[in-house]
Amino acid sequence: MSSQLALVKRDTVDVVADKVRKFQERGEIHFPANYSPENAMKSAWLLLQSVQTKDNKPVLEACTRDSIANALLDMVVQGLNPAKKQGYFIPYGKNLTFQRSYFGTMAVTKRVTGAEDIDAQIIYEGDEFEFEVIRGRKKITKHKTAFSNIDDNKIAGAYCTIYWADGREYTEIMTIKEIRQAWKKSRQNPDKEGSTHNEFPGEMAKRTVINRACKAYMNTSDDGSLVMTHFNRQDEAIAEAEMEAEIAANANGEIIDITPPVSEKVEQGQSQASPEEPKEMRFDDFSDDIPPVGQAGNGPDSW
Structure with missing residues (x-):
């Protein structure tokens, strides 16, 4: 391992591992019996060494160490492992984010709710x-x-149901119009010919409604646990990273107001940030002051 990589590992992986151990010692987090945070961190570190930005630069060199550490912490606290396709590391400019796949969202939902x-x-x-x-x-x-x-050209909608052993159910239903509206927010340009959304609309519709159901149910909970804090933080972290990347890309151009009007924010289901909220989340913010399980959390609503 080069000295540069060793330094990044010390300032990110080792620091996150130490924080996770402290969370476990204080009883603030409990992992499933089949989950090893150490193995997940090793898988993530190996994967990160091959991830690049859109400019073909290694993310471990291009992204800030705070954002790398936050991405790793988001992954571990939620009990996810990128080797199982439960999430991906996506760079936005200098900020690295960890984004759950729908497999990851289902895994966290089952873990937190007992589904x-x-x-x-x-x-x-x-x-x-x-x-x-x-x-x-x-x-x-x-x-x-x-x-x-059965015809992918004749999809009318989709639904997802979460089941519990005691007979409880929670269902979300989406029309194809609602599903396509959700697709428009994707960075993958779903309208492009040959896109995954166009090639496999049935599977993508399932993924969309699964994410909607899991997030909707999770956000009805008043659980202020560490897991829920990081579950809810993902969308805000991604939005902030995208905004910073766009501002940086247009730094030498004409300054324009890219903030959508209030009505558009409400229509898109985005929460309005308070003027007092910090615009940048630093790794230090996830220190010893995170509320223990059972106390109210401060994670933002998502989806």
Whole structure:
């Protein structure tokens, strides 16, 4: 290992590992029996050495050590491992972020809520589909399809249900219009010919409704645990990193107001930040003052 990599590892991986050990010692975090934070960190470190920015620069050189450490901490606290495709490290300018895959979102949801299973299904044109609303919660009462209805060009919508062993259920339903509206926020340009969204609309629709269901249910919880703090922090961290990257890219150009109006923010489901909120999250912010399990957290709403 080069001296530069060794220095980055000392200032990020080793520091995060030490913080995680302290969280465990104080009983602020408990990992599943089959999860090893040490192994997850090793997998992440090996992966990070091959991740590059869009300018083909290694992220371990181009990104700040604070952002690298925060990304690693977000991954470990949520009990995720990139080797299992539960998340990805994505750079935005000088900021590295950890973004959960929908596999990762399901894993965290099961861990935090004790859910037994999470299932998503596509609704095709011609399907017999019915649901009812009981005390504000949707419940699928009928979904009958036919083999001839299965056609990615005739998707009418999708739904996802979270199941518990005691018989409880939580369901989210999305129309294809809502799904496509969500796709428009993707950085992958879903309207482009040959994009994953166009090539596999059924699977992408399932992924979208799974993320919606898991995030919606998780955010109804008043759980102020360390896991929920990092679960909710992801969207804010990504938004801030994107904003900083865009500002940096246009630093030498004409200054324009890229802040969407309040109505647009509400329409997109984004929370409005208080003027007193800090615009930059430093790794030091995740120190010994994080509330223990059971106390109210300060993670922002997401999705």
